[in-house]
Amino acid sequence: MLRNSCLNSAIEKIAGDADQITDDMRRMLAVDTCFPPGNGYGQFADLMMQLLTPMNFSCQRISVPEHLWQAPDGSAQGDRVNVLATLNSGAAENCNLYFHTDTVPAGDGWRFPPLALTVAEGKLYGRGAADMKGTIVAAMAAVRAAQACNLPLRFNPVFLLCTDEEGGLYPGIRYLAEQQLFSGHLLSFNGGAVPRIWAGCFGSIDLKVVITGRSAHSGDPLLGINAIEAALPLMNALYQLKGEVEQRTSVMPSPPHYQGQPLTSLLTLASAHGGSKGSTIPERFELLINRRYAPEEAFDDVWQELTQCIDQAMDGSRALDVSLQLIGHLAPVADPYGPHWPRWQAALTQGFGFPREAFKPWGSSTSSDMGWVQQAGIQEILLGGLARPDNRIHAADEFTTMADVIALSQSILAYLADDFQPTQGI
Template identity: 45%
Template sequence: MSKTVIQIDEHALLHTLEELVALDSSFPPGASYPEMATMLERTTAHLGGTCTRIDIPEALWRAQGVHGARTNLIVRPDLAPQGAPEVTIYFHVDTAPVGDGWTRPALELTREGNRVYARGAADMKGAIAAAIAGLAALRDAGHQFEYQPVLAFCTDEEGGIYPGIRYLAEQDLVSDVIINLNGSATPRIWAGSFGSLDLTLMFEGKAAHSGRPHLGVNAIEQALPVLDALTSLKVEVEKRVSSMPPPPGSGGPLHALLNITAIRGGEKGSALPGQCEIVVNRRYAPEEDVARVRAEIHECVEASVKKTNLIGWRMSETGHLPPVENSQGMMTPRWTAAMAAGHNVPLEEFVAYGSSTSSDFGWIQHGGRGSREIMLGGLSRPDRNVHGADEFTTMEDLLGLARSIALFFDAHFHTTTKPKIPTQSNQGESKP
């Protein structure tokens, strides 16, 4: 293990986080990425090195409700000896929209005892602040870096059709070993995650005065048979299970999911709506074929539309994250041991499991080189209200993650025990 205790500058960590959460980088629309890059260039300047901005061509990411340059930032701090192997640390700089129900200012850091509240505190601006603090602490302790950290600050993880990490990977700007800090603070070894497909269904009716409904076609009312059909399909979809190991205590295997997540239509009481928009989110297992997933929903909607008076309809893909399959490798034991020591958790508590949540790292495996090793860490926990009101993290988790980063890169850190990494096993009788 590390020969000396590495002291994290708690004040500097919280100051960085305070600045980050004050800049609204919610997706949609994700309009403040250039401003976020400027802030991060300033925030990481004390680490030295170089900063490179990479803008994604608009033709790749253009979508309804999304605007502003997709500016990703790669920072190579001047920390490791020349020729040291590179390890990329991944962050996404966007957050979920603030939403309703907050009892504290969403874009201001609020500390109450051990808790730190703000949108992005757990997902994942807190991880950015913790990692920067961890690297600075290792440098200030005078320790040699075993690896050269490369900080990748990426766009559009929360949605969209072309997340930043996908573009960086396709441009071969990502190391062969990656620490993804968009994960959990719980003792976990990443065994993968499901894919996520967002499909927007637009139904065309005919607008008319609500006092003369015979002159129009109410798009919302006519879309009701589609909702019924999708609800029936949901029942069938969610019978399908995956062989991916489920989280401990989950009570059963991971299974496919289908949810209707948004409905939009109409403007006022005196007018029939001429359009109705429905958003469907489909979580699909690695065993499923995404082309068949798309086709199944299209066929379901096509059949149900025939029972209506709708003038027309169309389906568009507005978000897609492919599944992540088991990406453990030779560096996994070192990262796991660093997390165990950083968070003061026994090494044997770390187990491998997957999730029906999704990750933009599916694009790492499904595009370009698929041999990269991906390790997972972060600040999320089930009770942290990620994407909800009063999102928070704790000082223990912030400092624990900072120490984990410092230990992993510390040339003095040695591991003697490798955690047990279970193999995936069939968790159910039927598969997708």
């Protein structure tokens, strides 16, 4: 990659920006944006506007209407505040930089405070450090370096700071895309620090089944209806369906760690809740089903298969009621490749030092809210991020490293810079 002295100075400036990077991350991790419930989005939006406005970003707060995101089980709470922040650098084209602002709940098992930045053992610990508040920090450092060095940009950076990627019925990016509030290609940071060409991902459905029986004393159960026992035929039927579903393969190339095995559709009995004590017949039983479906499968067909399985299994049951609640849905992503991908690959090579020949296309059976972006008309989606196999995303002691944050920031800077010239043949 050829770069002039101005670009070279800006890239070097990022490496010397560790103190500001650390301070930005500390402030972001301190805001609890876990989903569920998602009560912290407004506070995080306030923080981001405080950080971005002095950098000459023009910021908009955009809330998703409640009737779109409110789930039947009440798991989502609080205003769904998204921030759309645009820096008009005079470029002819925008590049939309997507970040989800929510995290999974902290959970148990942490050695360090989860809602604070801990710098220890050569790592940056905290919930969201890698997934994905650290990527916001990296993008801010890239823009800060460009401004300090008066570096001309090829693209106007547009930060899309969005809600409810970690679950829920209506991710914020879906609303922004469907309302046509941004245009141009999109760079998602919901990926990893790896030489990957994104080939797409599966969709995901979270379906809750609520079975209602009748409580009674377990020593005098004649008038009772045991909701857990009434659900046994359903769990057996779903487990049988699981075996059928997971025989279906996708043409999407699988990740390297699959060692040549294909990606398959998935069905998981993910959560079960019912009962309170041994002396009481349980009146209510809740079963959460997760279904991962390939781009080759249609949502309507997947939904019909699930609901028919449930209806047939519960036909003739003594249960007083069986209700179905769709509490989460992400659409699959079909091949998101496009004309900007070679430049992004070259930028990742610049930042992380990946060999050009290491880049391979693969998809995954994990899911993304980018499927809604494609359905709204934006096909090309670039992918990067801070995720690595060992940095405990969604687990206790999540971390990233300063080296990875700087490398990602340098990649973003190179991609945005007008003078960055990818090497021929990448």
